[in-house]
Amino acid sequence: MAKRYIGIDLGTTNSTVSVANLTVRGDIESSTLEVAQVDESGNSIVQDHTLPSVLYIDDQGYPYVGRFAKRMNGVYPSQIIKEAKRHIGEDVSWPIGEENIRPEMVASYVLKILKAQAEEYYGEEKIDSVVITIPANFNFQQQQATKAAGMLSGFDKDKIHMIPEPTAALIDFLNEEKKLDVSARRLTLEGKKKNLMVFDLGGGTCDVSILQVGEGLNGGIDIQELSISQYTELGGIDFDKKVVNELFKRLLKEYGLSFKQFTAKYEKKDVLRLFENLHDFAEKAKKSFSTKIENQLRLQQIDYYENSEKFDRLSYREMLSSQLPEELVTSLSITKKEYDQIISELLYKEQSKQGKNIEEPILNALQHSKIGAMTPQDIDGVFLVGGMTYYHTVQERIYEIFGRRMKPIKSINPMFAVSRGAAIYHHQIDNINFKSSDQIQVADTEISAETVVFTNTVPNNIYIDVIGADPVALLEKGTVLPFERIIEDRFIVTGASSTKAVNAMQLELFTAVDAKSIHTKKLKSATVAFKKPVSVNSKLVLKVECNQEREVSVKAWLEQDETEVIDVNIGAHEFTEKEIQLLKQKQEHINKIK
Structure with a gap:
């Protein structure tokens, strides 16, 4: 087959x-x-x-x-x-x-x-x-x-x-570029390595990566990961929520009601239905503006960045659903200028109230590159991915952040680039050559024309909390993959004060910029389940392994007995056989019309 x-x-x-x-x-x-x-x-x-x-x-x-x-x-x-x-x-x-x-x-x-x-x-x-x-x-x-x-x-x-996701989108882009004549390509490598920032603003996350892309003498592709931004829960849904909140404020003002009075006057189902209508309106308005702008740019053959103010007066209007109470069925309208004013705090760091904006992950990725802090001038191109980057105001903001010196490269279709690139990666998976950065040379004659070379790194710091001592790094951001390490003389078996032996112990995990940061995010605990009771205060050794695809495994053993190696559960939920069988039964009925 x-x-x-x-x-x-x-x-x-x-x-x-x-x-x-x-x-x-x-x-x-x-x-x-x-x-x-x-x-x-x-x-x-x-x-x-x-x-x-x-x-x-x-x-x-x-x-x-x-x-x-x-x-x-x-x-x-x-x-x-x-x-x-x-x-x-x-x-x-x-x-x-x-x-x-x-x-x-x-x-x-x-x-x-x-x-x-x-x-x-x-x-x-x-x-x-x-x-x-x-x-x-x-x-x-x-x-x-x-x-x-x-x-x-x-x-x-x-x-x-x-x-x-950013790597997958870039693979799709490079695959399409490869099919074009050199004169028609939007990115020319010409035997040189270039630093590309992939800006991925999807429905729920803002993902920024800096990838160094080059080609060998034989035409092989070399993609090295230089930096990854911090995890940022910012996406299209957050832009929509900003607009929804503003529209709801307008409605409250129109009806002369406070939020408390409004929710007391209408049933919960009507309030929820109204918010769903407002959300649909916000989403449609955004798409309408993007489509209208794109059509006008093509017809008039003009550049958006030099003519963006011409589109401020674009408007979107729609009647709310007739399923709402009669007095709530009203016509809503919004202009592009109004829309942009509402979402501005998600575009500018200095306007951001909650620290959620597209500028911070870009600056974070530049600051924490594995080759040292970078500046916007070190970036040779910005590649846009994700449905929200289809909105022209987001594109213009990226253009501004990089000093208006280079126009962002847009994916052929930002909604599909990631899955397309993943499928291409799957096709090439047997030809992919994982190497650490110090093993790769631009003129690597061992890299064939069919080979794609990747260098992955650990995306974030993970620490084990140690009572009475400094936290121990389980994973360190920027570490080139694959890697393994053994941690000795840092852990002992712990238990309740009156306990002499235990069957299991937990390791408390957290992520942070560094071990002593006051801003930490607690993760699920890791569990070391011993095969037989173990004396409290016994010395414990850990072995950490992380493969090329960032899958982590941890093994443990007692220092005085290396014959029994334990697989440590590092926070995975273990589904019971009953849960799995019930889920399979439900999956058989998925999307069945009655």
Whole structure:
């Protein structure tokens, strides 16, 4: 059976699946599949290239993912789970009916639909291998939870691969550039290495990476990761929420009511439905402005950055849903200038009140490069990815941050570039050469024309909290992969004060800029489960390994007895066989029209 190459962009708000195939010309062609899903009415199946990453469980316990699930958010919000990606890797769950649904389970439903679509494309072949993309700055617990979701959806544990979303998008771009004549390319390497910043502003995260791209004498591609920004929960949903809040303030002013008076006057379901209507309005307004601007730029053959003020008066108008109470059914309108004023604090660091803006992750990535602090002048090109970068005001802000000296490079389609690149990576996975940066030379004659070279690094610092002593680094940001290390003379077996022996102990994990930072994020604890009772105060040795795809494993043993090596659970949730079987049964009924 021929190998199949699948890439999935598992997004916060929307997900896509792409396939890669070899053409008769010898090029790799990647295409994004249309995904079958239940439409907003719940009565028919429609095809769309994007699948909303929303789960709805109906009163009979049947699951729905996609457009219909998203629509039900305004009707039965207590039976909806959305934006689960923001919680994957955390020990949280949402109660719906008699079931507690974890983020991994939500992701598994989304992946199940996308997997089925790829299998249909290949004539109902069973597919067990995939590349799933993750934010470049996901920590190892978020990554292992994403892999668990892949396993729960039916992919083979050993055939699930992961790469950072910015890297995947860049692969798609380079693959398309390779097909063009040199004179038509937007990025020319000419035998030199160039520093590219990939700015990925999706539905829920802002991911910034600096990647050094070069080509060998034989045409091989060399991609080295120089820097990754801190994890930033900022995406299209945050821009929409800003607009929704402003629109709601306008309505309160129009009706002469305070928020408390409004919620007392109307039923909860009507308030929720209103907010869902406002959210739809904000999303449609943003898309309307982008489409109108793009059409006018093409017709008039003008440059947006030199004529941006001409578009300030563009407006969007829409009537709220007739399903709302009669007095709330009103016409809303907004101009592009008003929209931009509302979202400005998400674009400028000095205007940001909560530290969530697109400027900070860019500055963070520049500051923490593994080759030393960089400046905007050290960047040779900025590549835009993610649906929110389709909005021209975001593009202009990036242009400003880099001193208006170079125009950002836009993906052919920012919504699909990540899954397309993941599928290409899957196709090339046997030809990928992982090397550390000190092993790679520009004129590396061992790199063939078919070889892609990657250098991955650890995305963030992970520390183990030690009582009465300094924290111990489990993983250090910027460490070139793969790597392993043994930690000795730092840990002893601990237990309650009156306990002489224990069967298990926990290691408290956290992430921070450095070990002594006052700003820390607590992670799930790691558990060392001994095979037999162990005396308290026994010396413990840890071995940490991290492979090329950033998968982390930790083993432990007692210093005086190295014969019994223990696999340490570093925060993974262990699903019971009963939970897995129940989930599989529910997945069989996903998106079934009654």
